[in-house]
Amino acid sequence: MIRELLDINDFIVLVEEADSKAITIDSCTFDEPVIAVAFYGAGNVELSVQFEGKEKAYRHSKGLALSFYADDKVEFVHTVSANKPLECILIATSPRNLEKLPHGEGELFAQMLNQLVHPSDHYVQGPKFYMTPEMQSIVHQIFHSPYQGKTKMMFFRSQVTTLLSHFFGQLAQRDEDGIKTSEKEKLVQAKEILAQNLDAPPSLSELSKQIGLNSFKLKKNFKAYFGVPVFKYLQNERLSKAHDLLRNQEASVQEAAWHVGYDSLSSFSNAFAKKYGFRPSQIRG
DSSP: OEEEEEEETTEEEEEEEEOOSSOEEEEEOOSSOEEEEEEEOSSOOEEEEEETTEEEEESOOTTEEEEEEEOTTOEEEEEEBTTBOEEEEEEEEOGGGGGGOTTSHHHHHHHHOHHHHSOSSSEEEEEEEEOOHHHHHHHHHHHTOOOOHHHHHHHHHHHHHHHHHHHHHHHHHOOOOOOOHHHHHHHHHHHHHHHHOSSSOOOHHHHHHHHTOOHHHHHHHHHHHHSSOHHHHHHHHHHHHHHHHHHTTOSOHHHHHHHTTOSOHHHHHHHHHHHHSSOGGGGGO
């Protein structure tokens, strides 16, 4: 477990990262009440929020942006395993500090997260959604920053500000999506099916049958809920996985391409360069 606690732009920022071959339980609590937003990166770690005999469980955390209020009676429990590593960035502030935030953030919290500013229980969930590709890219960069010391802090400061801006920007743009809870569960299922079958993903019609939702609703509501079309999401996941394989020197460029379902090395290289700004061969240099 790697856990960094940082004071950035008048927010407390907790950066947590953990990976384990065996099932490992990690828990944390807060010393005082907080209003926070958690951003989950790679992996699909399970989160259980426990307080006074109650539990709120989150089973599909990858790419999730989750806002909440919690006091010192609440315990956050992550279940880490080989297939479900933890990457979480938590941006938090104490309710008593909202008025002191220097750039108007307190007003944004009061307007858009009012149920957290005036909580009705020890734990209150606020708005949650799956991050846009831009937000996921920021989270990825924070966890894979090459910088150290003061340069690293400068980088973190800029990225945390940008990430929080994206979060409130998404809240400002969000209308009631009109998607039923049962359909949202099917969309999450579709997202997981794609993520688990990067090398041989189902067709849109096959995916529709697997989740029990027609193709039109799948395409329309997937984009509305996750902020990106079905196969754009698939491409992002493929390239992100290939990036990790190459960065960790677990595969050659050709092997990485095959692993995520690219038959053509040139197509893979072009798509990779378009997303990351450099060729896959350069990441191993």
